[in-house]
Amino acid sequence: FVRSLGVSVVGTAALTREDIAGALAQLKRRLMERNVAEEIAEKVCESVAVNLEGRRLAGFTRIGTAVRAAVEEALHRILTPRRSVDILREVRQAKARGRPYTIVFVGVNGVGKSTNLAKVAYWLLQNDVSVMIAACDTFRSGAVEQLKTHCARLGVPLYERGYEKDPAKVAYEAQRAAARESTDVLLVDTAGRMQDNEPLMRALSSLIALNRPDLVLFVGEALVGNDAVDQLTKFNRRLTDLAHDQTQAHTIDGILLTKFDTIDDKVGAALSMVYSSGAPIMFVGCGQTYVDLTKLNVKSIVRSLLK
Amino acid sequence: MVLNEMGQKISQALAFINNAETLDEKVLDACLKEICTALLQADVNAKLVFGLRTNVKIRANNADKGAGLNKRKIVEKAVADEVTSILDSGVDEKKLTDLKKGQPNVIMFVGLQGAGKTTTCTKYGAYYKKKGFKPALVCADTFRAGAFDQLKQNATKMGIPFFGSYSETDPAVIAQQGVEKFRAAKHDLIIVDTSGRHKQEEALFEEMRQVATNVQPSLVIFVMDGSIGQAAFDQAKAFKDAVEVGAVIMTKMDGHAKGGGALSAVAATKSPIIFIGTGEHMDEFERFEAKAFVGRLLGRGDWRGFVDK
Ligand SMILES: Nc1nc2c(ncn2[C@@H]2O[C@H](COP(=O)(O)OP(=O)(O)OP(=O)(O)O)[C@@H](O)[C@H]2O)c(=O)[nH]1
Ligand SMILES: Nc1nc2c(ncn2[C@@H]2O[C@H](COP(=O)(O)OP(=O)(O)OP(=O)(O)O)[C@@H](O)[C@H]2O)c(=O)[nH]1
Ligand SMILES: [Mg+2]
Ligand SMILES: [Mg+2]
DSSP states (O other), X not given: OGGGOOOEEOTTSBOOHHHHHHHHHHHXXXXXXXXXXXXXXXXXXXXXXXXXXXXXXXXXXXXXXXXXXXXXXXXXXXXXXXXXXXXXXXXHHHHHTTSOEEEEEEOSTTSSHHHHHHHHHHHHHHTTOOEEEEEEOOSSTTHHHHHHHHHHHHTOOEEOOOSSSOHHHHXXXXXXXXXXXXXXXXXXXXXXXXXXXXXXXXHHHHHHHHHOOSEEEEEEETTBOTXXXXXXXXXXXXXXXXXXXXXXXXXXXEEEEEXXXXXXXXXXXXXXXXXXXXXOEEEEEOSSSTTOEEOOOHHHHHHHHHO | OTHHHHHHHHHHHHHHXXXXXXXXXXXXXXXXXXXXXXXXXXXXXXXXXXXXXXXXXHHHHHHHHSSSOOHHHHXXXXXXXXXXXXXXXXXXXXXXXXXXTTSOEEEEEEESXXXXXXXXXXXXXXXXXXXXXXXXXXEEOOXXXXXXXXXXXXXXXXXXXXXXXXXXXXHHHXXXXXXXXXXXXXXXXXXXXXXXXXXXXXXXXXXXXXXHHHHOXXXXXXXXXXXXXXXXXXXXXXXXXXXXXXEEEEEOTTSSOOOHHHHHHHHHHTOOEEEEEOSSSXXXXXXXXXXXXXXXXXXXXXXXXXXXX
16 A cells, blocks of 8 residues: 555655654555554554654655555554463362362353363364253243353363353353363353443343353454444453452453454454554454464465454 | 434534634634544544545635625535534435234344344343334354343343254354244234344354345335444444345443434434444333434534525
8 A cells, every 4th residue: 555655755854753654644545444443553653653753764665665564564563462361281280289270251241151162072072071061041032052062062061051041150050060071171151241231241240250161252343443442341340340359359361252254354343353452462353163263374464454 | 312412512613613703723723623623533534524524615715706795604514514414324215114903014234243132032022012013033053152132131031032053053044044934924014033143244244134034124224333432433334235124223222322323324224323222221212313313412402494595
């Protein structure tokens, strides 16, 4: 996109806002076309502008080239996780301490929590880790049967108490059942909820407070637009605000980005989610079968964003 | 409603033009920037948004050339026309929602994975049941784990007869059986729920075409999640190209999203939004009137009158 900005400055004068304004406006537009939230696109451009302003370019560097390089670097920096979580290692550590490692899947409605929970179960089984699943979506019709089907296919035990039960309690009992049966990992499915739904966010916060999971995975779909920012921000904020003991609040540890196979090159939600939460994308769901779970490829995301 | 937030910003931007002393390039650019940002923040398709900006600017420039014309009015009308063309399909939604009793209306629901089809099918059935129709639900989703149980539990809750199978794997076969059964039983509203699918997987689209061929729907409804972003337009268009999408239902409008992505589906399918979903419960479902909405959006009671001037 910056190729059209063929103007080159010879390396004497320092760059001004005006020099880079055109290239940045095009960049912002490109990012938004690639489904980056408006607010995030603006912030990335702003940080690149601050970074470039006053800089002197080496002889015969095109402005477009300089802006592109700065943007590429910024995107890499944002998407590269600051903290990395090695789930398999953590699972072994928990096992050594004689307790099941618990992962809770959270997110808004219909993003793919239950399906990708089943994919994670499959991945764990491939790594010789034993798994139990807890059916803590006790609200949505068919939610329990959905997990029952997955468990039967995967040959994994399901802990369920039917519908209309308190999900926090079901998770609690499931944890005890998993401990009794020396299961390595307990995967807790929860009902989808809108980030502004106060009672439901409160219930989620109770579930997490009561059960102290090892990992809270936020499941978000790659299809989501500007709402990605609000989802991540509010889930984190609500989990903090509503925690019984705010110093012990457990917020989002990682992101599972789903439906990556439905968006072509419009990969911007990945950037919006990571930027808004600072949490790493730990898994990427790219299809509807158990094997459709991969790791994030930062390079290819950046390439798609700038192509 | 959430969409109104976007409308307020557009009205503010238009008011800004009206209050400016002179309508020069700078004022126009500032106004257009506001409008475009509001639309982009609401997930309206970026190409449509930038197209709007270009078109309004062209019309404003032409106004400069034409003598004696009121530029303010021209810009205002240009903005209004462009926004309307994004939001309004031009199809009268009443024709799609005023179903005729006593004849078998076969309605097929399609859409991306997790958009809310199964939930909305039952809401839709319950809505017409209240109006005196005799609805029935057919589960043609043989793929998703627990899909039939989900539909069954929803249908039972609302007292609507349903049909499906745990063993048959061909959705087109089940769909046909279900529709035939309910036709014979003189149901006047037969709703067919299908699996979630996306344009990148051709086999899934082929399956959808087969279901449509077998049930010959009188209306195909495209269900779209209100929080969808820039992928909306292309996906919606692909659905429209594969089956005769005639209407759109936008779901999850109780969330924080402004619904602009789903609005792009209107442009892509040339079909109106007829209902919106505003919650997980079966009664959280409302009629959507695009014309009234566009009118409110631009702060005018009688929007039609303005456009046609
Ligand atoms: N194409 C595609 N579809 C997916 C992916 N992950 C999940 N899905 C589909 O998305 C739909 C919703 O998935 P669920 O797992 O039921 O979503 P959920 O978040 O548990 O939904 P609720 O519990 O109702 O909030 C299903 O049709 C899944 O098959 C993915 O990576 N790619
Ligand atoms: N908050 C809210 N949730 C909704 C609404 N409509 C549907 N949902 C929820 O969205 C999730 C997905 O809904 P489904 O009806 O299973 O979606 P679907 O399109 O049938 O999914 P697939 O069959 O897997 O493609 C469920 O958790 C529903 O309860 C709505 O208007 N508001
Ligand atoms: Mg679920
Ligand atoms: Mg469904």
